[in-house]
Amino acid sequence: xxxxxxVIEIIAEQAVLEPSDVTMESTLExxxxxxxxxxxxxxxxxxxxxxxxxxxxxxxxxxxxxxxxVTSIIAGIEKLVAEQS
Amino acid sequence: MKRVVITxxxxxxxxxxxxxxxxxAMKDGRCGIGPLEMxxxxxxxxxxxxxxxxxxxxARFNRQQIALYDRFTQFALVAARQAIKQSGLEFSGEMAAxxxxxxxxxxxxxxxxxxxxxxxxxxxxxRVHPFVVPKLMNNAAASHLSMEFNLKGxxxxxxxxxxxSNHAMSxxxxxxxxxxxxxxxxxxxxxxxxxxxxxxxxxLRVMSKDACRPFSANRNGMVQGEGAGVFVxxxxxxxxxxxxxxxxxxxxxxxxxxxxxIVMPSKQGAARxxxxxxxxxxxxxxxxxxxxxxxxxxxxxDKTECAAVADVFGPHADNLxxxxxxxxxxxxxxxxxxxELLACIMALREGVIAPTISYEEPDPECALDVVPNEAxxxxxxxxxxxxxxxxxxxxxxxxxxx
Numbered sequence: 001x002x003x004x005x006x007v008i009e010i011i012a013e014q015a016v017l018e019p020s021d022v023t024m025e026s027t028l029e030x031x032x033x034x035x036x037x038x039x040x041x042x043x044x045x046x047x048x049x050x051x052x053x054x055x056x057x058x059x060x061x062x063x064x065x066x067x068x069x070v071t072s073i074i075a076g077i078e079k080l081v082a083e084q085s
Numbered sequence: 086m087k088r089v090v091i092t093x094x095x096x097x098x099x100x101x102x103x104x105x106x107x108x109x110a111m112k113d114g115r116c117g118i119g120p121l122e123m124x125x126x127x128x129x130x131x132x133x134x135x136x137x138x139x140x141x142x143x144a145r146f147n148r149q150q151i152a153l154y155d156r157f158t159q160f161a162l163v164a165a166r167q168a169i170k171q172s173g174l175e176f177s178g179e180m181a182a183x184x185x186x187x188x189x190x191x192x193x194x195x196x197x198x199x200x201x202x203x204x205x206x207x208x209x210x211x212r213v214h215p216f217v218v219p220k221l222m223n224n225a226a227a228s229h230l231s232m233e234f235n236l237k238g239x240x241x242x243x244x245x246x247x248x249x250s251n252h253a254m255s256x257x258x259x260x261x262x263x264x265x266x267x268x269x270x271x272x273x274x275x276x277x278x279x280x281x282x283x284x285x286x287x288x289l290r291v292m293s294k295d296a297c298r299p300f301s302a303n304r305n306g307m308v309q310g311e312g313a314g315v316f317v318x319x320x321x322x323x324x325x326x327x328x329x330x331x332x333x334x335x336x337x338x339x340x341x342x343x344x345x346x347i348v349m350p351s352k353q354g355a356a357r358x359x360x361x362x363x364x365x366x367x368x369x370x371x372x373x374x375x376x377x378x379x380x381x382x383x384x385x386x387d388k389t390e391c392a393a394v395a396d397v398f399g400p401h402a403d404n405l406x407x408x409x410x411x412x413x414x415x416x417x418x419x420x421x422x423x424x425e426l427l428a429c430i431m432a433l434r435e436g437v438i439a440p441t442i443s444y445e446e447p448d449p450e451c452a453l454d455v456v457p458n459e460a461x462x463x464x465x466x467x468x469x470x471x472x473x474x475x476x477x478x479x480x481x482x483x484x485x486x487x
Contacts, residue, residue: 016149039215040152046212 003049003081004074010044011070024071038067051080088321089261090487091332091430093174095167097160098312098414098424099135103167107424108431110413111439112460117414118297118308125280131292134278135310135415153216154229155194160313160420161226161274162233169234172317173329174268176235183266185238186230187257188315189249189273191419192282193242194221199279226274230315238266247379249273250314250422251472251480255338257318258482267320272423274313283309289348291383297416299380299409300387300455302446307381310415314423331487333433336467337366343477350386350473355379355393358479362469363397366483370398373405373483374465375432377425378455379473380409380441381416388450390471395453406463408441408456422472426482429468433486438463 001009005019012019015031022031028038035057042053053076054064066072096103099117100110110117120126121134142151142159154162165186176184192198197220204210219225224242231240239260243253250273257271277283286292286309293306324331339361343354363370379390395402410428417424428439437460444457470482 036215036219043212043215 003078006048007045007074007077008070010041010048014041014044022070024069026070028067045077049077049081051084053080087262087264089258089318089335090321090324091316091335092319092324092329093168093170093172093317094332094427094430095164095171096312096314096424096427097137097140097163098314098417099137099310100414102137102140102163104427107427108435111410111428111431112437114440114442114459115413116442117310121278121283123278123280129280129283130287131283131294133294133308134283135308136278137312153220155197155220155225156276157190157194157196157274157313158226158229160276160311161188161315162229164272164274164313164315165230165234165270168315168317169270172319174317180267181235181237183238184236184268184270185240185260185266186227186236186270187239187241187243187253187260188227188230188271189243189245189251189253189419189422190223190226190275191244191246191249192275192277193223194225195277195282196279197221199281202281230270234270236270244419245478245480246474246476247416247418247421248472248474248478248480249419251470251482252340252478254316254318254422254426254482255340255480258335258338261318261320267323269318270315271318272313272315273420275418275420276311277418278309278311293382296443297382297412298443298445299378299382299412299441300391300448300451301444302448304382304384304387307383307411308415310411310417310421312414312417312424313420314427316423316426333430334485334487335482336368336485337362337483338481339365340480343479345477347477348475350389351477352389352392352396354477354479355390355471355473356396358481359393359397359469359471362481362483366485368467368483368485371401372467373398373469374463375429375438375468376405376407377428377468377470378407378409379471380411382409382411386473390473391451391453402453406438406454406456406461408439410439412442412444422470422480426470429470429484432465432468433484436462436464438465
């Protein structure tokens with residue numbers, strides 16, 4: 001499974017949606033994922049890829065990790081996975 | 086001062102997953118204590134407990150809820166749903182704004198602590214689930230109750246070890262009695278039957294390996310239980326005005342501190358709590374027909390408690406009944422007073438006194454009517470519920486038939 005498909009699967013599970021309902025343009029807000037859901041998603045992503053995501057829930061916009069859309073989240077994870085290997 | 090009545094009750098414990106089944110078990114003198122089922126049980130010295138079996142969280146909560154609810158929170162919610170349903174109350178507007186929830190627990194989310202310590206220490210993981218803190222915090226159960234039932238008034242959690250529930254219910258009683266809240270949801274919950282929880286108790290060497298036999302000369306210690314009891318405490322006039330079914334009236338309470346030892350109980354501290362509750366309730370000692378004992382089955386508690394009762398009641402100590410239902414459901418630690426309040430309600434409402442089971446040999450130091458082994462039909466008008474915690478913190482409640 002590609003990084004993209006796995007991230008979408010995790011986000012879909014958190015949003016209680018089918019993966020096909022998660023579009024690349026969606027924001028987490030569109031998908032109904034709140035702040036607690038976000039940290040749970042990041043935890044699941046970290047577990048799935050054995051990476052550490054530099055996300056600070058105190059001030060998400062100041063983190064080195066862009067969560068503004070599904071696209072940006074996948075891009076960030078792909079970068080972290082690439083850096084790790 | 087307002088009169089305070091109980092208009093709803095709910096529970097889950099080793100004897101049953103609702104009040105009806107728990108009453109039936111208490112009337113039958115059934116024992117809910119049995120072999121513990123948990124990971125690494127072979128590494129435990131103490132292998133018995135009053136465990137809740139056949140509890141299907143998935144049937145009661147959705148996936149997101151389960152991710153956030155430790156077992157002690159799940160127990161509290163199950164009991165609260167029953168209690169609030171029985172009360173017939175719905176919380177909205179001004180009533181919701183003033184009504185709250187006060188729960189007792191000693192360990193809080195012990196299952197969550199145990200699982201995650203295991204994960205980071207034993208399995209060497211460097212990351213834990215983000216909900217560990219909101220799951221394990223002692224006020225998690227009270228907070229989730231407030232959210233599920235829209236309780237927006239005074240809400241908090243009390244932790245006084247084995248007296249937590251009685252202290253919590255005392256606070257709820259105060260809030261309703263003084264008119265601060267028309268309704269308070271109260272009681273307690275505990276789920277300490279995990280490997281670390283049992284192991285910690287083993288260390289004190291006060292646990293029995295075979296049975297909880299309060300007041301029996303051959304008693305050899307306490308047995309842990311788990312579960313919850315939750316009640317709706319309501320302003321009497323409020324309850325009457327809406328035609329609620331009243332289970333019992335809470336008439337008084339007292340709290341004392343031994344201020345002497347971190348584990349050994351004091352007769353004076355217990356006696357002051359008992360006599361204080363009588364004075365607060367304005368009842369004569371002779372009116373008390375039944376006491377639900379703290380009755381842990383340890384040498385220290387049982388003889389101290391019996392001596393305190395003898396001191397407070399004088400000759401009437403020989404006329405009243407005193408039983409320990411811990412012999413059946415085990416010691417629920419911070420949840421114990423709540424489940425034991427059910428035995429008080431059963432005595433007042435149904436005229437049946439729950440027995441002290443597993444009683445085998447009279448102990449001259451516990452020479453009271455402990456209702457050995459079989460439940461008894463008896464008409465009682467006033468009852469007490471004792472709780473004497475480690476740390477010397479005592480809380481006694483007085484209830485009257487309505």
